[in-house]
Amino acid sequence: MSATFTTASGADVRVRFCPSPTGTPHVGLIRTALFNWAYAKHTGGKLIFRIEDTDAARDSEESYEQLLDGLDWLGITWDEGEGVGGPNAPYRQSQRHDIYVGIIERLKQTGLLYESFATGEEIEARNLANGRDPKQGYDNFERELSDEQKAAYRAEGREPALRLRVPDTELSFDDLVRGEITFPAGSFTDFVVVRPNGIPLYTFVNPVDDALMGITHVLRGEDLLSSTPRQIALYHALIEIGVADVIPRFGHLPYVMGDGNKKLSKRDPSANLFHHRDRGFIREGLVNYLALLGWSLTHDRDVFSIDEMVAAFDVADVNPNPARFDLKKAESINGDHIRLLDPEDFEARLIPYLSEYVSTPPTPAQKAILREAGPLVQERMQLLGDAPSLLGFLFTPDDEITFDDDALPGADAAIVLDAAIATLGQLNAWSHDELERVLRESLVDGAGLKPRVAFGPLRTAISGKRISPPLFESMVILGKESTLARLERLRKIL
RNA sequence: GGCCCCAUCGUAUAGCGGCCUAGUACGCUGCCCUCUCACGGCGGUAACACCGGUUCGAAUCCGGUUGGGGUCACCA
Numbered sequence: 001m002s003a004t005f006t007t008a009s010g011a012d013v014r015v016r017f018c019p020s021p022t023g024t025p026h027v028g029l030i031r032t033a034l035f036n037w038a039y040a041k042h043t044g045g046k047l048i049f050r051i052e053d054t055d056a057a058r059d060s061e062e063s064y065e066q067l068l069d070g071l072d073w074l075g076i077t078w079d080e081g082e083g084v085g086g087p088n089a090p091y092r093q094s095q096r097h098d099i100y101v102g103i104i105e106r107l108k109q110t111g112l113l114y115e116s117f118a119t120g121e122e123i124e125a126r127n128l129a130n131g132r133d134p135k136q137g138y139d140n141f142e143r144e145l146s147d148e149q150k151a152a153y154r155a156e157g158r159e160p161a162l163r164l165r166v167p168d169t170e171l172s173f174d175d176l177v178r179g180e181i182t183f184p185a186g187s188f189t190d191f192v193v194v195r196p197n198g199i200p201l202y203t204f205v206n207p208v209d210d211a212l213m214g215i216t217h218v219l220r221g222e223d224l225l226s227s228t229p230r231q232i233a234l235y236h237a238l239i240e241i242g243v244a245d246v247i248p249r250f251g252h253l254p255y256v257m258g259d260g261n262k263k264l265s266k267r268d269p270s271a272n273l274f275h276h277r278d279r280g281f282i283r284e285g286l287v288n289y290l291a292l293l294g295w296s297l298t299h300d301r302d303v304f305s306i307d308e309m310v311a312a313f314d315v316a317d318v319n320p321n322p323a324r325f326d327l328k329k330a331e332s333i334n335g336d337h338i339r340l341l342d343p344e345d346f347e348a349r350l351i352p353y354l355s356e357y358v359s360t361p362p363t364p365a366q367k368a369i370l371r372e373a374g375p376l377v378q379e380r381m382q383l384l385g386d387a388p389s390l391l392g393f394l395f396t397p398d399d400e401i402t403f404d405d406d407a408l409p410g411a412d413a414a415i416v417l418d419a420a421i422a423t424l425g426q427l428n429a430w431s432h433d434e435l436e437r438v439l440r441e442s443l444v445d446g447a448g449l450k451p452r453v454a455f456g457p458l459r460t461a462i463s464g465k466r467i468s469p470p471l472f473e474s475m476v477i478l479g480k481e482s483t484l485a486r487l488e489r490l491r492k493i494l
Numbered sequence: 495g496g497c498c499c500c501a502u503c504g505u506a507u508a509g510c511g512g513c514c515u516a517g518u519a520c521g522c523u524g525c526c527c528u529c530u531c532a533c534g535g536c537g538g539u540a541a542c543a544c545c546g547g548u549u550c551g552a553a554u555c556c557g558g559u560u561g562g563g564g565u566c567a568c569c570a
Contacts (some may be wrong), residue, residue, distance in 0.1 A: 227566095333560070
């Protein structure tokens with residue numbers, strides 16, 4: 001027999017993002033936040049931001065601040081919750097203890113919660129003795145403990161945890177991304193919701209707060225899929241005592257995988273949201289890539305704006321397969337978004353990544369260089385963090401340029417440099433076209449060199465590198481004096 | 495082990511019974527452009543896990559097998 005229950009429908013969408021503030025923000029967690037946010041935006045619903053800080057040992061204020069930082073960076077905002085307030089405050093579970101105590105009391109009175117004294121070892125031993133798999137979990141053994149038995153336990157100095165009585169029926173629900181899922185009777189057992197010290201567990205406070213806050217759609221990670229029947233069982237209990245009136249819809253988002261076949265580990269640098277920001281992902285690029293982890297806009301486009309995502313996003317379209325975090329693809333998408341930036345915007349975003357060369361705010365001279373150099377590199381970068389190696393030479397004094405080993409030409413380049421110095425020394429119209437014209441004339445046409453042989457040493461002289469922004473444009477930015485000084489400096493070294 | 499989820503090129507995905515000799519993107523790769531590197535353009539590489547059904551017709555529906563993952567805490 002299948003249990004029947006009411007699900008939320010028709011009403012305005014209310015979704016939530018409810019992280020525990022432990023550690024630095026994980027991209028999988030942020031992806032979950034993004035999907036909830038996008039779904040709220042798409043449906044015109046509300047996103048509630050709640051802090052699940054019921055684990056004092058692991059929770060930290062620093063972690064909470066990082067969460068805010070990360071969400072703010074990506075532009076994920078919420079309509080109700082910690083930081084902005086709302087009718088269901090407080091939004092930190094550590095401040096909601098009194099609310100929980102009242103509900104626990106009512107649940108106890110109705111017999112939906114019962115006292116459990118058994119230790120893990122006792123449960124396992126009993127499973128073994130009864131021929132059950134020791135890993136099978138709790139056996140609902142204490143459902144009908146007599147007062148005498150309870151007193152005996154207390155006489156031993158034991159204090160009871162509280163378990164929820166789950167229905168002895170199968171339980172199914174219609175997952176928004178996976179369709180109908182059924183758990184057979186007996187595959188989920190009575191579980192602890194309150195510790196002996198009276199502090200409720202996540203398994204209790206999460207559904208309780210969802211109910212109290214009127215959450216209609218629970219979009220969360222696949223790791224919570226197996227606990228859904230227990231949550232639904234708790235919802236039944238909450239409905240029975242009038243705390244909830246409907247059961248929300250559930251949608252379990254696919255895992256974000258790392259290399260191999262395991263979840264992207266917290267220890268993997270790729271898991272850390274800020275690692276990507278530090279390397280120069282822009283928010284448009286990272287959001288786009290994160291959205292692609294389990295979702296797609298259309299069959300032939302994977303670069304899109306956040307607005308386009310919001311306009312099209314529906315949980316029902318989320319793919320149930322686990323998604324691998326592919327840094328190469330992410331960087332490529334980011335590069336596309338960098339190219340999409342307005343030049344001034346791009347310039348402004350570059351500055352923090354050039355801190356070793358450019359002061360904040362930049363001096364007028366630095367600003368002028370950035371203005372001219374920005375367009376030269378905007379299409380050459382996948383990450384803003386590429387900027388220092390590409391642009392550093394423009395901010396470095398002529399006599400402090402260091403030459404990369406792989407960029408150093410052979411002694412035969414001396415002829416090239418001599419010719420270039422002679423030619424440029426006489427050039428007065430210091431423009432891109434003139435520079436190219438006279439240098440080609442003297443080196444390529446005159447000396448009969450291949451362009452790459454002719455210009456390679458010049459590139460090294462002015463940038464110190466084998467790879468640089470376009471040569472003539474760079475010379476224009478540096479100016480005649482600086483260009484000649486650099487050419488002469490390399491000439492002397494050879 | 496019980497239960498649950500998942501299964502299309504190396505990766506992410508499109509596909510929701512005929513439009514599929516399976517599309518797109520990243521990656522890799524050939525050519526073009528070219529002062530380097532990029533960008534851009536034109537090609538190439540490469541996949542429906544397997545076995546049964548249902549059907550006139552299956553990547554698409556059903557069952558099984560195999561493989562992978564998750565979960566069975568007085569963590570969240």
